[in-house]
Amino acid sequence: MSLLAVRDVSKRFGGVKALAGVTFTIEPGQVLGIIGPNGAGKTTLLNCISGLTRADAGDIRWEEQSISGMPPYRIARLGIGRTFQIVRPFPSMTVRENTAMGALFGRPDGRLQPGAALKEADEVLNLVGLGEKRHHTVLRLTVPDRKRLEVARALAMRPRLLLLDEVMAGLNSVEVEQALTMVRRVQEQGVTIVLIEHVMKVIVGVCSQALVLNFGRTLVEGPPAEVLNDPRVIEAYLGERYARRQKPPPDRSPNGEGNEKT
Amino acid sequence: MIAREERVPRSLRRFALPIGIALLAFVILVPLTSTDAAQQAGLPLLADKLWFRIATTVAMFVVMASAWNIIGGLTGYASFGNVAFFGIGAYTVGVLVSSRGWPFPLALIVAPVTATVFALIVGIPLLRLRGHYFAVATLGIGVAVGEVVNNLAPLGASTGLFLPIVRSDLLFFYLMLGAAALAVCSTWLILRTRFGYGLLAIRENEEAAKIIGVNTNLYKVAAFCIAAALTGLAGGIFAQWNSFINQENVFAISDNVQMILMAVVGGAGTVLGPVAGAISLELIIQTLAGGGSKAVYSQIGLGVLLAVCVIFIPRGVIDFFGGQSRLSLRYLRQTLRETSA
Amino acid sequence: MSQFTQQVILGLLLGGIYVAVALGFSLVWGILNIVNLAHGALVIVGSYITWDLFTRWHIDPFLSLPIDALVLFVIGYALQRGVINRVIRAPLLFTFLLTFGINLIIVSLLLLIFTPDFRSVTPSYSGNGLHLGSVTIPYIRFGGLVVAFLLAGAMWTILNRTRIGAAILAVGADRDAAQLVGIDLRHMYALTFGIGAAFAGVAGGIISTFQSITPTAGDPYTLQAFAVVILGGLGRVSATVLGGLTFGLIEILGQSGPGPGYANAIAFVVLVIVLVVRPRGLLGRLA
Numbered sequence: 001m002s003l004l005a006v007r008d009v010s011k012r013f014g015g016v017k018a019l020a021g022v023t024f025t026i027e028p029g030q031v032l033g034i035i036g037p038n039g040a041g042k043t044t045l046l047n048c049i050s051g052l053t054r055a056d057a058g059d060i061r062w063e064e065q066s067i068s069g070m071p072p073y074r075i076a077r078l079g080i081g082r083t084f085q086i087v088r089p090f091p092s093m094t095v096r097e098n099t100a101m102g103a104l105f106g107r108p109d110g111r112l113q114p115g116a117a118l119k120e121a122d123e124v125l126n127l128v129g130l131g132e133k134r135h136h137t138v139l140r141l142t143v144p145d146r147k148r149l150e151v152a153r154a155l156a157m158r159p160r161l162l163l164l165d166e167v168m169a170g171l172n173s174v175e176v177e178q179a180l181t182m183v184r185r186v187q188e189q190g191v192t193i194v195l196i197e198h199v200m201k202v203i204v205g206v207c208s209q210a211l212v213l214n215f216g217r218t219l220v221e222g223p224p225a226e227v228l229n230d231p232r233v234i235e236a237y238l239g240e241r242y243a244r245r246q247k248p249p250p251d252r253s254p255n256g257e258g259n260e261k262t
Numbered sequence: 263m264i265a266r267e268e269r270v271p272r273s274l275r276r277f278a279l280p281i282g283i284a285l286l287a288f289v290i291l292v293p294l295t296s297t298d299a300a301q302q303a304g305l306p307l308l309a310d311k312l313w314f315r316i317a318t319t320v321a322m323f324v325v326m327a328s329a330w331n332i333i334g335g336l337t338g339y340a341s342f343g344n345v346a347f348f349g350i351g352a353y354t355v356g357v358l359v360s361s362r363g364w365p366f367p368l369a370l371i372v373a374p375v376t377a378t379v380f381a382l383i384v385g386i387p388l389l390r391l392r393g394h395y396f397a398v399a400t401l402g403i404g405v406a407v408g409e410v411v412n413n414l415a416p417l418g419a420s421t422g423l424f425l426p427i428v429r430s431d432l433l434f435f436y437l438m439l440g441a442a443a444l445a446v447c448s449t450w451l452i453l454r455t456r457f458g459y460g461l462l463a464i465r466e467n468e469e470a471a472k473i474i475g476v477n478t479n480l481y482k483v484a485a486f487c488i489a490a491a492l493t494g495l496a497g498g499i500f501a502q503w504n505s506f507i508n509q510e511n512v513f514a515i516s517d518n519v520q521m522i523l524m525a526v527v528g529g530a531g532t533v534l535g536p537v538a539g540a541i542s543l544e545l546i547i548q549t550l551a552g553g554g555s556k557a558v559y560s561q562i563g564l565g566v567l568l569a570v571c572v573i574f575i576p577r578g579v580i581d582f583f584g585g586q587s588r589l590s591l592r593y594l595r596q597t598l599r600e601t602s603a
Numbered sequence: 604m605s606q607f608t609q610q611v612i613l614g615l616l617l618g619g620i621y622v623a624v625a626l627g628f629s630l631v632w633g634i635l636n637i638v639n640l641a642h643g644a645l646v647i648v649g650s651y652i653t654w655d656l657f658t659r660w661h662i663d664p665f666l667s668l669p670i671d672a673l674v675l676f677v678i679g680y681a682l683q684r685g686v687i688n689r690v691i692r693a694p695l696l697f698t699f700l701l702t703f704g705i706n707l708i709i710v711s712l713l714l715l716i717f718t719p720d721f722r723s724v725t726p727s728y729s730g731n732g733l734h735l736g737s738v739t740i741p742y743i744r745f746g747g748l749v750v751a752f753l754l755a756g757a758m759w760t761i762l763n764r765t766r767i768g769a770a771i772l773a774v775g776a777d778r779d780a781a782q783l784v785g786i787d788l789r790h791m792y793a794l795t796f797g798i799g800a801a802f803a804g805v806a807g808g809i810i811s812t813f814q815s816i817t818p819t820a821g822d823p824y825t826l827q828a829f830a831v832v833i834l835g836g837l838g839r840v841s842a843t844v845l846g847g848l849t850f851g852l853i854e855i856l857g858q859s860g861p862g863p864g865y866a867n868a869i870a871f872v873v874l875v876i877v878l879v880v881r882p883r884g885l886l887g888r889l890a
Contacts, residue, residue: 050473076475084473090466101463104456106475114459157474340696387879393695394638395878398829399871405826406871413864515822519703526696561711568704572697573689 001063003028003161003192004049004080009058010216011044018044020216021058026161031183031193033203033224036213037237042196043085045213046163049194050082051075079108081159083150085166085196089138096121096134099152106157121156128152128182144175148182155186162186164195168202180205200228212236289317293435314431318503320544321438322496326517327524327536328445329492332452334522335530337485338465339389343400345518346407347377347490351497352512353411356423359502361416366428370498377494378487385486389479392468401515408513422508425501434503441499442537445492450533452488461485465531516564520547527571543567605737610855612740618851619748621831622844623809626758627802628828629843634775634795635683635691640702642828643821644709645800649675649807650816651717657724657811664724664812665746671804679800684793691792706825713818721815729812747809751847754802759840761798771795823867830870833877 002025011019018041026032034042047053049060051072060068067075081102090098099121103112112120125131128148133141141149147167154162164183168176176199183206187193197203203210203224210224214236220227227233292308294300301307309317326348334340351373358369388399411417418424428434452458460481463471472478501507520543528539550563628642639645649671656662656670682705690697732741762768773781774791782788807821814820827850835846850873857869 052469052472071477071479072472073475073477076473082473084470088467088470090463090470092466093462101459101471102474104459105463105471111456114454114456153470153474334696340699342699387875391878394632394636395833397695397699398638398826399874399878402826402830402867402871402874405823406868409865409867516703516707519700522696523700526700558711558714561707565704565707565711568700568707569686572693572701572704573686 002026003030003063004194005059005061006045006049007059007061009045009048009055009060011041011048011053011055017216019048019055022213022216022218024211024218024221026192026194028160028192029187029190030209031187031195031207033207033210034194034196034213035198035200035203035210035227035233036219040213041216042213043165044216046082046165046194046196049075050080050163073105076106076157077108079158079160080163081106081154081157081161082163083147083154083165083167085169087146087150089146089149089153091138093138094134095130095136095138095141095149095152096125098138098149099124099130099134099156102153102156103158106154106159108158108160117156121152124152124156127155127185129178144171144179147171147179151182151186155191159191161192161194164193164197166196166198168197168199176201204228290439293317293432296432309431311431314435316545316548318431318435318438319548320541321435321442322500323521323524323540323544324442324537325438325445325496326493326521327528327540328442328449329489329496330521331525331530331532331536332449332461332492333485333489335525335532335536336449336452336458336461336465337482339392339482339486340397340522341400341486341489342397342515342518342522343384343388343403344489344493344521345513345515346404347381347493348497348500348517349404349407349411349509349512350380351377351494352501352507353417353423353497354494355498355501356425356507357417360423360425366502370495370502373498373501374491374494377490377497381487381490382483385483385490389482389486401518404513404515404518408509411513412509418508420509422506422511423501425505425507427505428502434499437499438496438503441492441495444495446533446537448488448492449536453533457481457484462531516561519568520564523568523571609738610859611852612738613744614852614855615848616740616744616748616851617855618848619744619751620806620809620847621827621850622847623747623751623754623806624803624824625828625831625835625843625847626754626840627799627806628825629832629837630758630771630802631796631799632832633838634771635792636695637687637691637698637702637796638695638829639796639799640699640825641682641706641709642799642803643823643825644706644713645675645679645803645821646807646810646824647713647816647818647821648678648709649804650811650820651713651722651807652804653808653811654722654724654816657726663726664808665750668750668805668808671808672801675804675807676797676801679803680793680797682800683796684789687796688789688792706822710818710821717818719817719819721817722811723815724811726812741813743812747812750805750809752844754805755840755844758802762840767794771798823870826867826874827870830874830877833874 004026006025007023008021009019009023010017010021022041022045024032034045036042044053048055051067051070051074054069058068059066062078062080067078090101093101096118100114100117103117103120104114122131122134125134128151130145130148130152133145138146138149151164151167168179171179180202183193183195187206195202195207207224209222210227211221212219212227212233219236220230220233293314295305295308326344330341330344333344354373354376355366355369358364358372359366384403388396391399412420452461460471460476463474463476464478464481468478497512500512504511524539524543525536526539527543528537529535546567547560547564551557551560624646628639631637631639631642652671652674653664653667656667657664686705687698687701690701728742732739733745762772770781770786770791771794773784773786774788774795778788781791810816831843831846831850833846834850835842835844850870853873854866854869858865
């Protein structure tokens with residue numbers, strides 16, 4: 001039984017078709033990388049899964065149970081945690097309090113009291129490498145640390161599925177390495193992961209499966225190495241002419257697209 | 263968990279706590295000097311008519327500012343319609359006592375209930391709005407309900423409602439003080455539960471709150487209803503205390519703005535901020551009003567006070583005196599630089 | 604049937620007033636992101652100027668409209684430059700409280716200067732009207748409607764055909780970017796608010812011709828201006844015109860149900876329904 005099954009999901013914004021019938025499944029323990037040019041519908045897809053956006057058509061199932069149209073907080077409590085590409089911390093709280101909020105509300109099992117939630121937060125913060133900064137206010141954090149905090153808050157929910165929206169964007173190569181280590185550690189704890197990424201190194205480095213979105217459709221799906229060498233993918237990213245000229249495709253071509261919203 | 267008190271420096275807390283307790287004891291005990299027994303025992307009269315009127319009014323605004331703080335300060339939804347709850351509470355008591363002949367205590371129990379039911383009905387659609395839209399839509403509630411009341415004959419229309427007079431300064435003072443204590447304790451309690459953290463999360467970032475599992479709609483409506491119940495209670499007490507209510511004295515938008523200003527100036531989102539704000543501002547306003555003879559000047563005073571507070575202390579008095587910044591010219595200049603064009 | 608036609612005409616004429624009142628409010632909100640709670644008070648200041656000129660020197664109310672605009676522009680410019688500019692980057696609640704405070708001060712000053720007595724402007728032609736069969740069109744109301752359309756045209760021209768308008772729109776679109784291309788923000792904020800106040804003043808001048816004025820008579824107009832902007836949608840002159848006319852119709856037809864005296868309640872109900880059902884308004888781009 002797959003953990004999450006997305007079937008034929010479509011979403012329109014005015015005249016723009018953000019998603020045009022996307023289908024895929026995620027098996028427990030997998031790390032699925034979703035890539036695609038800017039505007040391909042990646043973030044919209046995550047929004048549909050986490051319930052912030054309601055899909056126009058199609059169905060999303062969590063272990064056979066349909067979650068389409070369910071409010072976000074209930075989806076969260078089923079065990080689906082996520083991060084935002086543009087981080088959304090609780091600005092007047094400390095790092096520790098921010099993280100504890102995830103433990104306080106997002107648990108699928110039982111309810112934590114504030115004290116227990118704080119203890120839980122400490123554990124998670126050590127895992128993501130923010131242990132020493134737990135008493136800082138969010139405003140003092142650097143960009144990579146804010147991204148870590150975003151992951152920490154989601155992890156404190158003890159999710160079974162973690163949706164990461166470009167947690168590596170805007171990080172330098174050392175920071176990307178650190179973030180990769182973090183993702184691997186999370187995966188080792190048995191959390192299934194879906195990550196949206198532009199940095200190809202990440203896809204190849206941690207993903208067991210990759211999916212390419214273009215114009216709201218699935219372009220290619222398969223093992224990362226194969227997917228990245230697929231001429232259709234190179235074309236989608238760099239244009240047709242480039243694809244013809246470059247016989248052996250570069251392995252990290254569309255790197256560094258920065259922080260732009262997808 | 264979220265120890266807001268930590269922001270207040272220890273030195274301030276060391277002084278503030280004893281002073282606060284002393285003040286509270288004074289306020290609770292002084293009215294007793296007005297009783298016959300105390301007078302016969304030769305105690306000095308420390309609480310005269312004017313004292314009672316001002317103290318009861320202050321306590322009333324403590325209730326309203328604290329209640330506003332629950333929806334505005336903790337949840338981040340700046341409601342301009344709380345005065346409608348006050349008016350509905352007042353009219354509940356007014357109608358039940360004057361036309362139905364209910365005893366006041368029984369009517370007073372119903373007041374918060376009607377206010378809460380009303381909050382539930384308007385809260386469900388309105389709490390989906392944000393920012394300006396929420397603020398003006400709620401502003402409309404007070405104005406609209408006031409207008410409807412003003413037109414309905416069973417509610418006394420524009421004449422208003424007269425209640426049988428109950429002469430007991432002590433009773434109304436202690437009732438209002440009790441309501442104030444209830445409001446403050448509710449805030450304190452809320453801030454220590456999951457519910458309170460959920461409200462703070464909504465204020466800080468509503469989308470993020472949803473995504474970590476906060477049932478935002480339920481929480482917002484619940485906070486609105488709690489604020490309504492407390493404000494309605496204050497309105498109910500006011501109706502019998504004042505023994506006359508009409509659209510102008512229980513649905514005044516300026517009362518709503520006053521409670522916001524009190525909460526904001528004192529420190530929105532804190533337990534004691536609205537209390538400090540209500541006491542200090544109401545005393546200033548009462549002084550400006552000069553016993554009611556110069557109502558126009560007190561309005562101008564309130565207007566100037568609004569402008570001064572908003573321009574110079576956008577982060578509230580508690581933050582102003584405590585926190586990393588002190589009462590200093592540097593701080594003033596900094597806030598001005600941060601907020602001005 | 605003619606009863607209905609008469610109602611529709613009265614609704615449109617009333618709607619003209621709402622257009623006039625809402626134009627400045629919408630400009631200030633759209634560009635400065637300030638919901639100006641003192642807008643109604645500024646409107647009434649315009650009414651008092653017209654009344655004063657009429658009773659003192661018998662100046663026709665329609666001729667005093669440019670004076671209303673000029674005086675209110677100066678007041679508005681000074682208010683924004685001297686006071687509101689200081690909180691323009693503070694949270695929304697603060698501009699709310701501040702403009703409410705300004706409203707209180709203006710209303711109180713009007714009370715001190717003009718007393719709470721009812722004042723009315725009665726030129727010789729007030730009460731006369733054009734009779735078309737059983738339908739009557741009061742001259743004064745019709746004049747108001749014409750002025751409202753002139754105002755809408757003026758606003759459109761300022762925004763779309765002048766350098767200042769281009770600068771104002773740039774400030775509304777992105778303050779920081781506007782600054783980068785060399786626009787003096789403080790001046791533009793003040794100019795925008797001044798123009799908004801000037802339009803309010805003209806609206807007030809019209810209002811004084813058919814309604815008795817008191818210092819507090821402006822309060823309902825703030826809420827109504829808000830309802831008009833919500834109804835039409837923020838950000839376009841045409842939206843304000845459509846919103847204002849629709850709102851006038853709704854009010855007149857609505858009042859034939861519950862009766863007069865429910866103007867605010869009707870505004871509120873319209874407001875809530877539109878906000879919940881169609882938050883972008885009839886013609887709006889963005890909520």
